[in-house]
Amino acid sequence: MDLGPRQEDPVKKAASPFRFFTRLALTLIRSEKAHTAEELLGGLRSLPDGVIYFHTHRFLHEHQFLVPEPMNDFAYWAEKIAGEPELAKGLSGVNPLHHSTLAQVRSALVAVVDAHVRKNPGRTPLPAERAFQFMSARRFSIPTPHTAANLEEMVEALGRVTHASLYLHLFEAKLRLPPGENDFSVWLSADWGDPSLAEKIRGLDLSLHTLEEIKNKMVALLRSSESSHA
């Protein structure tokens, strides 16, 4: 029996494909150091945003394996090097992912250190080898060959790109997009036309998982969406 030409579902394509970039950084050592909480406060108030960004985001991509313990360089220094557990507790409570601008992150850190300094004035300066070293980074944006025009291609690309690329699109994106958004949620909503899936991606708690775990959760969500629309 001739059934005639097979009717295939038109393959859905995004309005424009998702283009993966990667972000790499070269660490720069600044001349400023903090031997006391007062000096740390001075640095937090006056140094450029890039310094705040470096010390609050570094653990997120360099030390992913340390999560779920939320950590930033300031808190690590206060607890492990300076021996100031109370200050460390306050600083580790400043989760950069809960703020949408670096100015907000800076204000939150300043408030913690300022309160500590008022409560504990005139502490003895730490020796040079235990001082906090302020740093920043020169950042590089690089297009990768990976693109995705549909969910299947997105799953495939997620399996190929580096953690640095995921970090760029998930974490760093938060500082240039409206609160709660990341590059994937924006693309899924605006270009792929699935606001419900975008909402699920937005709902992933980035501070509770490693990048590898987040990637696996994203893949599961994308696959589940694919099969429900099949």
Add this chain to the structure above:
Amino acid sequence: MRRLEEYRAVVGSDVLEELQLLANPLSGKRVVNINSTAVGGGVAEILNGMIPLLKELGVDARWDVLKGGEAFYVVTKKFHNALHGDPVRFEPADFRVYEETVEGNAALMALDSDVVYIHDPQPASLVQKRAAWKNRWIWRCHIDLTRRDQVLWDYLRPVIESYDAAVFSSPAFAQNLPIPQVLIAPSIDPLSDKNRPLEDKEVKAVAERLGVPLDKPLITQVSRFDRLKDPVGVIEAFQMARKGTPARLLIVGGAADDDPEGMEVLAEVQEKAKGDADILVLNLPPTSHLEINALQRASTVVVQKSLREGFGLTVSEALWKNIPVIGGAVGGIPQQVLHEHTGLLVTSVPEAAKAMARLLKEPEWAKNLGRNGHQHVQQNFLLTRHLRDYLLLFHSVLNPGEHIVRL
């Protein structure tokens, strides 16, 4: 000579692809590395590994070696010692010999390359020739400058300030300079004999051959016999720590007959360990890479209780093998030992003793630290990360000014 492809199984295809993406815009760019020795020493080892890999990625990398007479090497040895903090007296003739030798080498070097990458102080003053070319110059300091001699630094400082960037291995070594100071940590080669995977039976065979029983948890320090590595302090810490917790200490290092101080320290260590059946001291030849690999893998805890340290790559070697490390909080060790995450940082013998006892009594926690340590090295201290930083550095000096460099 290894090819990048050999690293795929260890670092992943994504990392190799990233290196190629970074290298593509540098294709054909001429980068000359200049140092003062072709064989021996850490810098030669790094360049021997890096140059072929940079070439494989399409960068026109080359390596020139400064040539000097005996007088020049006497002076540069004085430079080296003074930068490490030893008391050294300089005469005007020293600086004259240095400048004349470097000047004499200038014509023999590819100083017209797109990037001139100078390693350590010996060839540093070549930068005074840079006006002839519109290229970029980088000074790479492999030395711990925390106790540098002020007279020498006052001489070198204006020279260093003529570079586009200075590179250090640890934030602690950076100086107050008006040029960008870049942090690039050294790295380990996961495929070398010192770090490649070994089977349990190989580890056991080496331990047996060297007379190291594995019936008790093993605490090991690997380092040359040098007082700055504090081997005697490690023994004292062990003697305090093992009360109530069975363990064995292994101090393994190298001391050559032509190194009188090393032989002296070895004798001190042997004397301190005398009569204690749980303390073993091994003096191995410098080529014992496989043996060191096996002994690190056989250990429950590795110690690097240095009093001063350059970077201390033995720490990364141990962490790579999932072994937690107790490290002195000096030089580059705090970059590798994240306190209570990949090991424990200590500043005294009692602290080291407490750290040993803690890791022996909490083996599961110790294993967790070791696992974290492996991840930390995977992300931050492998050869491929080092190569990536080199490429980023070249991009950085070739694209000055922009906050984010778009490649």
